[in-house]
Amino acid sequence: MSVPRSSDTEDVDDLTKEFLIESGEGLDCMERCLNDLQGGTDNGAWLAEIFRAVHTIKGTVGFLGFTRLERLAHAGEALLSLLRDGKCCVDAGMIDLLTQLMDRLRAVLELIETAGHEGKREVDDDQELIEALNGATRGRKVVASSRGTAPPERPGNAIETTVRVQVETLNRLMNLVGELVQTRNQFLQAEVCEESFARLGERLDKVTASLRESVMQARMQPVAQLFQRFPRLAREVATACGKSVRLEFSGGETGLDKSLLERLKDPLAHAVRNAIDHGIEPPQVRLQYGKPAEGKIQLRAFHEGGQIVLEVKDDGAGISVEKVVKRAVERGLISAESAPAIGNTNAMELLFEPGFSTSDEITMISGRGVGLDVVRENVERMGGTVELESAPGEGTTLRLRVPLTLAIVPALIAHCGGQSFAVPHSTLLEMVVLYKHEEAERIQRIGNAKMFLLRERLIPLLDLSEMLGIGSHQENGFYIAILEAKGRRFGLIVDDMDEPQEIVVKPLSSALSSLGVYTGATILGDGTIALVLDTTGLARSARLCETHDRTATVEVPRQHAASVSSHGIESRMIPLLLLVDHRGQRAVMPLACVERIERMEPGTVQTLAGEGVLQHRDELITLEDAGGLLQQAHSMRESDPVVVLICSRPAMSDVCLGLIVRDVLDVVEGDVLPPSTSREGRVARVESGLVAFYPGFEPQTQIEDSQGAVQAKQECERNDDVLKEAA
Amino acid sequence: MSYPDKLEDNSLLGLCRFRSGDDLFGIDAFAVLEVVDGCEVRKVPRAPKFVVGVLAYRGEVLLAVSLRVLLGLAPGVEASSAMVLRDTQTGELFALLVDQLLDVVTVADDVWEPNPATLDDRLGLLFSGVYRAPGSSLVRLDPQHLQPSWLMQHLDSGPRIGGPR
Structure with missing residues (x-):
């Protein structure tokens, strides 16, 4: 997707303004930390904070063109990096020097704010300070290194956030509140037996619903807002490194709570900077490897596993495990003997150590190893995780997973042992009902492990009631939710399932979120609380993610297969729903499009203005009945249930509709053939x-580069031949 | 935010008085943000022992700490009264469940006495002295020693806390 860009001059003003606010906050923090340093308490943590403040200023000024600030910050950072690593000890002189640096930085910032430029009045002064800083750096006193002190938990370290809300929205909120007060007053005056009581209740219901919606909308901001600032940053960083980089975005419309958006800004900027500085190779090197001279960085945002994932993917050199291990030995993070035994995963883990850097030289942009540990720390503070994946020569992917605190997600409410739990829709692949008499046939025990036979594949089973140590009520049978976490598919046994609904996820106290079982909680319609299950955490605590048994690792189809297929033509094996359409012919549609399969008695289908409608997740959706199956069922007075697929077309994924088909046969894996030239339909x-795709449900394909197009065309021709043969 | 330590100055102190088990307790009335009646606690499987569950309060989901469990009494007979307090370390709100909320009393500091030397170590961590009174003395609880972050650090690792033994 493309990101709207404002004109360049306005851009600069906004960026500078933001930079001033940010740097001011950083310096405030530095001041607090300096005070604490003077107090002589836990030095490591404060130094890390100060370092970060100065580093952020340095990182940002480079591309805003404030050279004076940049030189100051660079000199300060060099000294602070020594202090942070414990290679130099903190004394009164050092604190004095740092205070001077802080005052100077603040003075320059003030100058920028008032005059719009840094000014050149105190150039000599600057030089003096920089020399003093450099002198301190060179003449360092070597002290025993004391690393690994974690910064203390900061209470209420909330970033001061502001939300831009349209006056219109505010007016609407005000009106709604007015109506709420009015309704309450009427309630107080009304007698319970009065006829109007029910009407008042209804009105109250409507007012609260719209009030909730309006407030939520005011808080949610599209991720595109965050993405918007990166093209410029990338351009500047790339120019400074002598590289050429193109940014690509997708999922910009993903809604994210404003507070999360603010906190993700820095980690993402670090990630983009790192990708350009360390990931993407210089153009001549890229050409040597047969890559286009221009590097590509993809920024993606999407929902997965009840979390929001932000992905920064570059097509650069990737991370060399050897280099990482070598550097770790040099830095004393691991011993030379243990180095060969380090696996790839562990080697990646080393990158997150404070002070680690694989870049051969320290540059003005990054390279002091501040990147990854800061990224991880910031993300973990939000309760998220960071994953790093890399293929040498092909590139690196950094994935930030953040909880969707306050985000509204569709979820299924599961019951187990009399308690309700919410299972986010995004991790759920399908639901299976198992009656008692089928249990022996479909559930197999291997040792003490339960496996479920689903379409010729054994899937490990977890029993929620056993895992949580709660009882279960499964007289007639139970449900198995087929879930996917970290690429592993498993089944979760629960007693019962409710309708899917949209839930508002509330954060849980840290005492509970650290259990790794719940990602949050939600307050259900009846006022009771349902805990939101952390499916990844459940899989991890059942040690599913570590097992290397074939059943758990067999090529699990990608959950976002439909979106994967839209990115290129290399992975087109996707799960498909095989059905019989209204004409009695077999057809398929991507499973990702289908949300729910419902069998309904024709008599229970409600009609509105002649069209069949269905209530689904608090909204009415229309039923599409292409073959008049519903009419037919009515007129024939059949009581056989009709099959309704609640689904959305790939082109309009946010519009839900109910599709009436004759029957649903199976879920199969299929290879999507490229569009054919001689035939309509895919x-x-x-x-x-x-099998042909159900009209309107063809997966979307964009052929991105010319190479792909040629390949696709060849395949098309081949497929046409296949089709002709088949015909 | 920190609570002024009123033990040292001579002024009077307002205490929220409540009963848990056989004893009377008091907690600084300024620390109590709200008293909630008729709240429904939802159990959380696998939670630390001092957590009896979560409850909904003003659209937030609060951790519920049971004083009975902290005292080592059998859980389960609490009335559905809770006090909403703030965890000063994390800034989160939490609820303290007690058997019966009584009233707010004013006590003078000159009737305060430190914890008895014979007091159980675990209770010594929770109690901060006693206000003498004829008949039944009032145990002062320090809100900071009831907050989840403090309990996690001091009690959760210890094998002795929580649940009936």
Whole structure:
């Protein structure tokens, strides 16, 4: 997607303003920390904070063109890096020097704010201070290193946030509140037996619903707002490194709570800077490897596993495990003997150590190893996680997973042992009902492990009631939720399931969120609380993520297969729903489009203005009945249930509709064939042969580069031949 | 935010008085943000022992700490009264469940006495002295020693806290 860009001059003003606010906050923090340093308490943590403040200023000024600030910050950072690593001890002189640096930085910032430029009045002064700082750096006193002190928890360290709210929205809120007060007054005056009581209740219901919606909307901001600032940053950093980089965005419309958006700004900026500085190779090197001279960085945002994932993916050199291990030995993080035994995962873990850097030289942009440990720390403070994946020569992917605190997500409410739990829709692949008499046939025990036979594949099972140590009520049967976490598929046994609904996820106290079982809680319609299950955490505590048994690792189809397929033509094996359409012909549609399959008695289908409607997740959706199956069922007075697929078209994924089909046969894996030139409609190759896609439900494909297009065209021609043969 | 330590100055102190088990307790009335009646506690499987569950309060989900469990009494007979307090370390709100909330009393500091030397170590961590009174003395609780972050650090690792033994 493209990001709207304002004109360049306005851009500068906004950026500078933001930089001033940010740097001011950083210096305030530095001042507090300096005071604490003087107090002589836990030095390591305060030094790390000061270092970060100065580092952030340095990182930002470079591309705003404030050279004076940059030189000051660079000299300060060099000294602070020594102090932070414990290579130099803190004494009164040092604190004095740092205070001077802080005052100077503040003075320059003030000058920028008032005059719009840094001014040149005190150039000599600056030089003196820089020399003093450099002198301190060179003449360091070597002391025993004391690393690894974690910064203390800061209470209420909330970033001062402001939300830009349209006056219109505020007016609407005000009106709604007015109406709420009015309704309350009427309630107080009304007698319970009065006829109007029910009407008042209804009105109250409406007012609160719209009030809730308006407030939520005011808080949610599209991630595009965050992405918007990166093209410029990337351009500047790339120019400074002598590289050429193109940014690509997707998922910019993903809604994220404003407070999270603010806190993700720095980690993402670090990630982008790192990707350009360390990831992308210089153009001549790229050409040597047969890559386009221009590097590509993809920023993606999407929901997964009840979390929001922000991905920064570059097509650069990737991370060399050897280099990482070598550097770690040099830095004394691991011993030379243990180095060869370090696996790839552990080697990646080393990158998150404070003070680690694989870049051969320290540059003005990054390279002091501040990147990854800061990124991880910031993200973990939000209760998220950071993952790093890299393939040498192909690039690196940094994935930030943040909880969706306050985000509204669709979820299924599961019951187990009389308690309710919410399972986020995004981790859920499908639901299976198992009646008692089927249990022996479909559930197999291997040792003490339970496995479930689903479409020729054994899936490990977890029993929620056993895991949580609560009882279960499963007289007639139970439900198995097939979930996917960290690429592993597993089944979760629960007693019962409710309708899917949109839930507002509330954060849980840290005492509970650290259990790794819940990501949050939600207050249900009846006022009771349902805990939101952390499916990844459940899988981890069942040690599913570590097992290397084949069943858990077999090529699990990607959950976001539909979106993966839209990015290129290399991975087109996607799960498909095989159905019988209204004409009695077999057809498929991507499973990702289908939210729910419902069998309904024709008599229970409600109609509105002649069209069939269905209530689904608090909204009415229309039923599409292409073949008049519903009419037919009515007129024939059949009581056989009709099959309704609650789904959305790939092109309009936010519009839900109910599709009436004759029957649903199976879920199969299919290879999506590229669009054919001689035939309308797309087809997929499944085990039993070629099947056409249900009209309107073809997966979207964009051929991105010319190479891909040629390849696709060749395949098209080949497929046409196949089709002709098949015909 | 920190609570003024009123033990040292001579002024009077307002205490929220409540009963848990057989004893009377008091907690600085300024620390209590609100008293909630009729709240429904939802159990949280696998939670630390001092956590009896969570409850909904003003659209937030609060951790509920049971004084009975902290005292080592059998849980389960609490009335549904809770006091909403703030964890000064994390800034989060939490609820303290007690058997019966009584009233707010004013006590003078000159009737305060330190914890008895014979007091159990675990209770010594929770109690901060006693206000003498004829009949039944009032145990002072320090709100900071009831907050989840403090309990996590001091009690959760200890094998002795929580639940009936």
